[in-house]
Amino acid sequence: MALDRLIEGIAKLQNPTVAGLDPVLDYVPGFIKEKAFTQHGETLEGAAGAILEFNKGLIDALCGIVPAVKPQCAYYEMYGWHGVKALYDTIAYAKDKGLFVITDGKRNDIGPTMQAYTTAHLGTVTVGQRTYVPFGGDCLTVNGYLGSDGITPLLDTCRAQDKGIFVLVKTSNPSSGELQNQIFEGGETLYGTVGHLCEQWGEGLPGKYGYSGVGAVVGATYPEQLAELRRDLTHTFFLAPGYGAQGGGAKDVAPAFDSNGLGAVVNASRSIMTAWKKSGAPETDYAQAAAQEAKRMRDEIIQEIGAISLPSVNG
């Protein structure tokens, strides 16, 4: 089960974090852009070439430190289909380096359309007699507003192809409570209701360390809800965005973890990708600066939660 692989990577590297790959051109050092623009001009192809080169450098420096990367689709779509090709190439490169890939697309739809998204991001597609991997992530973030019709099409593919999903439960943004914190007549919040659905959806995808293949996105910026949901959703692994640039710190995310130091993977994007700007490092050292920041974040969290151990597995 896909999340078992993530959990094993976390334990091996003693690092429960994932590096976001959200490559805005402004984050990319000038020498990379110059090279790409010389080759392709100031075009979408040039932009896509620059972000791919930037990502490859980050991946080379981060693999062995972080167990996973999380490319955010929006930053690739922004550069048109050339950008989307860079997303494909980034995922392939990261997997080749042994990284676990969470494709952050927050996709949502129903029935056959959700099946098409599943095929796109987690599955394989058949053309005539041949089969292809359209994007090839290990996990996909999804939005559950449409109910079970939007989630169940994913589960068969997750089972068959060793993949997983993270469903938006309590997001990290300031206005996330506008809908998510509202309380239904039965006494449960919207986010709590979606959280419990995650436990249900995950029943068909059990994992060997106690966490199912249906994870939940819970913002590092809401430590109280993290703690509450960790208590309630005992089989649901969390993806916690909002660390670093959005204001969440190690103390804030600590409640997301169980007594083994498992239960969550914490994401940071901007703080890692732009570390070279903040540290004043020469731009050619951007990848080393990113690795340094990833190590700092790892140490900060491990100091808070202690060493990570895999629970013993029967059989």
Add this chain to the structure above:
Amino acid sequence: MALDRLIEGIAKLQNPTVAGLDPVLDYVPGFIKEKAFTQHGETLEGAAGAILEFNKGLIDALCGIVPAVKPQCAYYEMYGWHGVKALYDTIAYAKDKGLFVITDGKRNDIGPTMQAYTTAHLGTVTVGQRTYVPFGGDCLTVNGYLGSDGITPLLDTCRAQDKGIFVLVKTSNPSSGELQNQIFEGGETLYGTVGHLCEQWGEGLPGKYGYSGVGAVVGATYPEQLAELRRDLTHTFFLAPGYGAQGGGAKDVAPAFDSNGLGAVVNASRSIMTAWKKSGAPETDYAQAAAQEAKRMRDEIIQEIGAISLPSVNG
């Protein structure tokens, strides 16, 4: 304002429908696939070539009958970045033929990431000294689960670039009520709450026919909620999926319209794209069969709601 253009197109053609372009390879006639596979092999490029050719035939036959098309991103992403290139080419071709394009991506995220989606699907992106249109739709469907932080980044671009959005309110699927119909302590449903947010978000994007640039997705399969929301959300234009293959009929969608025959655009995808299969037409006549089905649907709805007239506009 973008929805004014859609409304004018609807009134001009006396047709409040939008043709979904969800090109699964199974829907594509054999002669188109053979040509594409001969040229590109049984590859993702071949699949993308086939769906683009299929779409172009549909667009040629449908322009002049329907005012708008709605490509659904999932069916393009399914064929990898080559498929996403076919999405770009489809949008450009449709706009060139004078069609209004609703990109159905149900995108959602926060802050800078939502801004990146906005740039991708409704805006322009700068690379060095040059500016490009990444995808170029007129409207984008979005999911409001993350609250205002997920919507407000869209509004400035909508204003500046003459674009609009449709927010998921009450979706057409059987399980849409699982979350959306639940009632908050204040007495309002989740879908009603999101609907009222649409009215608020739309205040900054007023249109000349009374409908704002922030529309709502409300399924044609739920006539009661359509009627209720039409009464409540007087400035919110509806995109109503679920007609045809999903079971909604002309009587079901009638409550979505106001006394001018405005207020909604009804989507049908499969019933139009696969009309050639159902009618038993030779596969080379797939586009004419689609046009025939689009006319049938138009006539069926107009018979129910009467002629469409633009309200008089001051100034």
